[in-house]
Amino acid sequence: MARVCTQVDVWIEEQISKPVEEWENQQQKKCKDYPWYDPRGWVCWFVWVLVKVVRWVLVTVGRWVARTVCKIVAAVVDIVVGVLGGLWDVVAGIFTLDWRRILDGLIKIGATIVQGAINLVRIFVLCDTVDFIRGEFDERALRGHVRGLLDTRYEGQARADIADAIRLDLGAFGLRLDATAYRAFLDSETESLTEPGVPNLVALHESGAINLKELCGFEYPQGFWNRKRYKTLKKGVVVGGGGGGELDNPIDEDELDTYLSSRGTAGPKFIVLAMRDGVLETKIAAAEDKGMQLGLLLNFNTDTREVSEARHIVQRGFDQPGPSASLVQFLVSRLGRTDRTDASAQTPPSLPAAEAAARHELCHPLVAGVFKYTDGLRGLAASLEASSCQDRRDASGATFIDNFPDVVWKYVPIHELGHCFGLCHVDGLDRIMVSSRQNTLWTWSLLWNWCLRGEPYFTLDEAKSTWDYIIANFDGECLGVKPVVIE
Structure with missing residues (x-):
C-alpha cells in the first residue's frame, strides 16, 4: 500500500501542480514584456504572484493531506490483510499438520500488527509530517544537485530535453526507468544434456549438484529461518487458492518422491518457481516505492527464465571463487544482458557497439529472483561502471x-539495485544499504530515524551519489535526449 500513496503523490504533482506551474511560466514571460511603468504589467505581476502563492499552498497542503489520509488507510488495510492472511496460514497449517505454516502465520500476524502500529503512531505524533517536510527540502536539494550536474555535461537542446524528461523544474521529479524483475524456474520435463532420456532435475539431484527436495520446499538444510518460499506448480489445470488469490496447484512430497524414484517416468509434470507470485510483487512494490527516494521512478514488469545448469540453480556466493564473474555470466547467458567485451555478439562484430549496447542497458535495470547461493548471501549485484x-x-x-519475513527482506532487490547505481554498504538497520555481513546494525540515530521514517530508507547523499553515477555513465537517450531528425 505504501506504493499507492507514492503514486498518488506523483499524480498530484503531474496532473495538478505541473499544469499550473506551466501557466505561471507563460504568464511570467508575458509580464516581462510590459515596461515597468505600464499598469497592465503591475496587474500581470500581481496575478502571477497570487497564483504562485495559492498554488504552492494548496498543492503542498493537499499533498500532505492526501499522503496522511492514504497512509492511515494503508496502515489499517495492511493490518487487516496481514492478520487475515496470517490466520489463513494458521488454520491451514492446523488442518494439514504443517507446524511451519502455523508458525509463519503467527509471525506474519505479529509483524503486521507491530509494523502497522508503528506506522499509525508515527502519523499521529506528527513524525510522518516532519518526514514530509524533510522530504520536500531533500527533493529541492537533489534537484539543485542534478541541475548542477547537467550544467557541466550538457547544453542547449540536449539539456532542455533531459530537464523536461526528468521534470527537473516542473512536475514529479525523477528519472523514469522501465525495469524487469525475473523469476528463475525449473521444469521437470527438461531433458538432461549428460544423460539423454533422463529429466535434467533427476540427473542433477542424483549427482548431488542440487537438492530437489529443498528446492521444492520439503527440506531446509540451511536452517528453518533461511528457508525460501519456493512455488511448485503442476502443469495443466490450475486452481485458485494460496490464501491471497494466487493460483496454486502444488505437488506434494509423495509425488516428488515418485518423480525421483521413477526417474521422471511417473508422477506429475511440474515447474518450480524461485518464489511465490505475491512474494515477488511485495519486493517489486518496495523497490518502486523506495526508488523515489533516489529520484528514480521505476516501473517494473515481470518475466520468468528457466534455469537448467547447476551453477545457475545454486549460484556462487562469497565462499566460492569468482561470484561476480559468475553473476555476469548468468546475466549474459540466461537474461540476455550484453557483455561489453564480446564483439562477436554484435552485427557486424564490433567492440564499440558492444560497449554502447551494455551502457544503454543501464536505463533498463534488471533484477532476478534465483533459488539460492552457495553461502548465506541474500543478493548480488554487478555495476557496469x-x-x-x-x-x-x-x-x-x-x-x-x-x-521470510517480508518486513525485513523485501528491500533486498532495491538494495542490490543501489549497488548497480554505485552505492555502498552503510551502518544502521534503518538504512536500505546496510549489510549485516560487512557493517554494524546499530547506530545511535536508529530510534529517531525509525520514528521519522518508519521504514528503511535512502539518504539525500545516497540520492546525490546515484545521480552522480547516472549523469556520468548513462547515455543521452537514456536520460531523455530526443534524436535529431534530419529532413
Whole structure:
C-alpha cells in the first residue's frame, strides 16, 4: 500500500501542480514584456504572484493531506490483510499438520500488527509530517544537485530535453526507468544434456549438484529461518487458492518422491518457481516505492527464465571463487544482458557497439529472483561502471533470493539495485544499504530515524551519489535526449 500513496503523490504533482506551474511560466514571460511603468504589467505581476502563492499552498497542503489520509488507510488495510492472511496460514497449517505454516502465520500476524502500529503512531505524533517536510527540502536539494550536474555535461537542446524528461523544474521529479524483475524456474520435463532420456532435475539431484527436495520446499538444510518460499506448480489445470488469490496447484512430497524414484517416468509434470507470485510483487512494490527516494521512478514488469545448469540453480556466493564473474555470466547467458567485451555478439562484430549496447542497458535495470547461493548471501549485484565501492563489470544487473519475513527482506532487490547505481554498504538497520555481513546494525540515530521514517530508507547523499553515477555513465537517450531528425 505504501506504493499507492507514492503514486498518488506523483499524480498530484503531474496532473495538478505541473499544469499550473506551466501557466505561471507563460504568464511570467508575458509580464516581462510590459515596461515597468505600464499598469497592465503591475496587474500581470500581481496575478502571477497570487497564483504562485495559492498554488504552492494548496498543492503542498493537499499533498500532505492526501499522503496522511492514504497512509492511515494503508496502515489499517495492511493490518487487516496481514492478520487475515496470517490466520489463513494458521488454520491451514492446523488442518494439514504443517507446524511451519502455523508458525509463519503467527509471525506474519505479529509483524503486521507491530509494523502497522508503528506506522499509525508515527502519523499521529506528527513524525510522518516532519518526514514530509524533510522530504520536500531533500527533493529541492537533489534537484539543485542534478541541475548542477547537467550544467557541466550538457547544453542547449540536449539539456532542455533531459530537464523536461526528468521534470527537473516542473512536475514529479525523477528519472523514469522501465525495469524487469525475473523469476528463475525449473521444469521437470527438461531433458538432461549428460544423460539423454533422463529429466535434467533427476540427473542433477542424483549427482548431488542440487537438492530437489529443498528446492521444492520439503527440506531446509540451511536452517528453518533461511528457508525460501519456493512455488511448485503442476502443469495443466490450475486452481485458485494460496490464501491471497494466487493460483496454486502444488505437488506434494509423495509425488516428488515418485518423480525421483521413477526417474521422471511417473508422477506429475511440474515447474518450480524461485518464489511465490505475491512474494515477488511485495519486493517489486518496495523497490518502486523506495526508488523515489533516489529520484528514480521505476516501473517494473515481470518475466520468468528457466534455469537448467547447476551453477545457475545454486549460484556462487562469497565462499566460492569468482561470484561476480559468475553473476555476469548468468546475466549474459540466461537474461540476455550484453557483455561489453564480446564483439562477436554484435552485427557486424564490433567492440564499440558492444560497449554502447551494455551502457544503454543501464536505463533498463534488471533484477532476478534465483533459488539460492552457495553461502548465506541474500543478493548480488554487478555495476557496469566503477564507484568508490563497486568494481567495473562487463554487464549490469542483480540477483536476489527470497527470505521470510517480508518486513525485513523485501528491500533486498532495491538494495542490490543501489549497488548497480554505485552505492555502498552503510551502518544502521534503518538504512536500505546496510549489510549485516560487512557493517554494524546499530547506530545511535536508529530510534529517531525509525520514528521519522518508519521504514528503511535512502539518504539525500545516497540520492546525490546515484545521480552522480547516472549523469556520468548513462547515455543521452537514456536520460531523455530526443534524436535529431534530419529532413
